[in-house]
Amino acid sequence: MQVLVIPSTAWPSTAGAPGAHVADAVARQVATAWARAVPHADVQTVLLSDGSAGFAETARGHLADPAADGAALFLETASVAAAEVAAVRDRTGEGAADDLAEHGSSAPVGELLAAALETRARTIVVGAGDVLGADTAWADGGAGMLAALAERLGVPGASDRLRQGAGALAGIDAHDLPDLLALRDALAGRDVVVAQRGDRTLLGLGGLAAGLSQHAVGAATTQRLERNLGDLSLAVGRARSGSLVGRDLLGAPVDVATSSPDHLARALAATPGAAAGGGVGFMLAALGARVRRAIDVVADLAHLRERIAASDLVVVVAPAIDAAEVHDGVLPAVAEVALDHAVPVAALVGGSEAGRREWSAIGVAGVHETGHADAAWWTSSDEVAERVARVARTWVL
Template structure:
């Protein structure tokens, strides 16, 4: 009996490692830009996504077929900023040689964005053209929008920000989104080329409507809002887990297996909806291969996980990758034996 290991990830820490063996793919992860001991509240107020833009500009100089920007969901933990991607625009513009009218306020964190306008932003058309010829994608963890009650600022209450600070951040991010919508109005993006000439009032209404669309974009909150800024440049957003699963070849691997064992630290609602389990379970269902989950902790009931096509769930107490893999990346003896015992129960 053999156990084949296929690392997967959901856009957070570990995504770059999961895709390390995939050719012609450069992975940029916001999780790699979080310094140990980063204070969440300070990161939310003052952190800048500029390093992500700098990395993206460097990635565009490579010959990689695909540049994948993996963005987590939580500002201050998986992400060291909550600036709506304003700093990322500056870092990208600097790397591409595009002038930035007012870089100082764009890299000073989310709180400094209050009152920002389209005139403060770099030429989004130029940045969009630089990305247009490349396969750049955003892989995000969760479908949260940037603005609104379920948006970035609202999700930080009460653990990171109080209600007043969160409302201030929401207003600042709203100003940025409106500025991006206004800057995009100066390009052909979203313009009705067949319609009659518009008045300034109509144009203002169109910008406001476009800003609402951007603020409600699914996945826009990922990476502290960097996903929204990238989407405004024409970069497609996609849930990370199925995208990573596709790149590493989960479908073909599952089709050759007798049993699929998915190892996760926690099996809960988030994992069941946005984690790696649904992506693997879908492939296994198509191949008629049974799926068993080894979860460090299981918080989901039978009804929830059986709806995914999971045959059984076993709690292991494994909380970190080192509990499963040894220093060489191979399956640790204890973990391999656990998988083997489960496989024997299925008479494989």
């Protein structure tokens, strides 16, 4: 019997350990307990990522030879977020969510990308965290990244306002932007990919500013930043609109040969995932990058489809099944692939806020609750082996 154990990306970070490490530890504990309970089972684990902290390490771990000349290079916004939080505190004397949203700058991401372009990597993947939080300390639509990238590449024309955060973008126009054609050309020889979790756009009810309210940003701030990000998107659309398109504009529904600059701006702002990394997704899309779900990026690297097809059972281990996990998490992504190969999916979780109708609709065959969402219980409790063994025996073939 072939069993594949896949941890959710929702396992929270603990002191000294990012969520990816916690997820790995949980998956290994479950796999060991399962193998002991069912000795004839071949139990393996595979790690996925949603683009948050640990994305680069997880993705790199699936490469046959990460050190090979020209191998894909993986970056993540999480690696520079903490430093930017400290920088905002130095500038404002505060570090609250409103301060990060207004004054945080994505410039460090531009520095990372510029350094990546100096390597021989043919593919550069940027793991973009949420709109704001532990993995993102800005909401500037990628303006700071654009300015930093332009400076590092020697492309003139970037206004200092681009580095000052979303609060400084009111009234920004095309004349404040660097030469986007030159930047697009600098990226054109590489396959630049934004790996993101959700499908938030830059603007609107499902956009970046709207998402800030989930991170304790006040209503007045979110409304002001929505207007500023709208100004930024129009400036990008109007700055040599015909030059902004990469290979396929990420599949955006726009004919760039006939579209007006404003139409192009709306299409770019409406790109699913544009809000990723505080708007880094939007700006990289404007420079020709592709935007993909991080889970799909890592799944391809891990040959997940082939591994699921070769399995008799897939077990997803999550702290809880909630709305985020059902719609954007590992569970639906895995269940979709498993359904194609008629492989059952079981969820082993701490608790579930979703009913049978919700989880069965995405292709999950069974949900087993332990009553414990704390990672410490999953990785150190003697009770884990007993609980896992009980579940494992119900799936013996």
